[in-house]
Amino acid sequence: MTGIVFPIPFEPGVDMFEQMRHMTDDEFYFFCQENPDYKFERDANGNIKPMAQTGGESGIRNSELTTDLTIWNRKKRLGVVFDSSTGFNLPNGANRGPDAAWVSDAQWNQLTLEQRKKFPPLCPDFVVELLSESDTLKGTAEKMREYMDNGCRLAWMIDPKTEEVRIYRADGSVSIVHGFDNLLSGEDVLPDFSFALQVLR
Structure with missing residues (x-):
């Protein structure tokens, strides 16, 4: 982690990475604020992972998703929308x-x-993970299960390479949509919301 600033004091003689695993939520928040050029995620065991910056094509796709979701939410006024720069402290x-x-x-x-x-300090009701060049199917699928285990009600895992979408629901079911000629539905979580996958091509 060369060049990364650590805003918390470390106890001499104790492994730095072990101490980082035990940062409080506030300490982890300030750690992220002190390193604005990086994006970090932290698993349930406290292990911190730097996340790769988004490439051009992934950035465009993320923008399309967030824009459609925001437009829908402005009309319905049922909640709030967040982009990929927002971190959530899951239960x-x-x-x-x-x-x-x-x-x-x-x-x-x-x-x-x-x-x-x-x-x-919550798990979103709805999440989207869009696989980029640096993401693995296995790792992203594990994150999707984590979202659902922590209270998410609907989640989409979208793979542009294969044009495949896995839809996770609160009842534990997972369905697969093949092809970007399809529309995704917000179902009962996002009433009347639909997303045309073809814009991600």
Whole structure:
């Protein structure tokens, strides 16, 4: 982790990475703020992983997803939309930053102003993970299961290479959509929302 700033004091003689695993939520938040050129995620065991910067094509696809979700939300006014730069402190202790996320007003309105300013301590109701060149199918699928185990109600894992989408639901079911000629539905989580996959080509 060359060039990364560590804003917390480390105890001499104790492994630095072991101490990092035990950072509090606030310490991890400030660690991320002190290193704005990087993006980090943290698993439930406290292990911190630097995330690769998004390439041009992935950035365009992320923008298309977030734009459509935001336009829908402006009309419905049922919650709030977040882009890929937002981290969430999940109930299991992990910190994740999905490519797009939506949180219902019911969840968002329970947070204090201070909680809203930092990484929100909740799991989004809806998340999207769009596989980029640096992502693996196995690793992303594990994150999708983690979202669902922590209270997510609907999640899409989109693979542009294969034009395949895995849809995860709160009842534990997973369905697969083949081909980007299809429309994805927000179902009962995002009423009347649909996304045309063809814009991701």
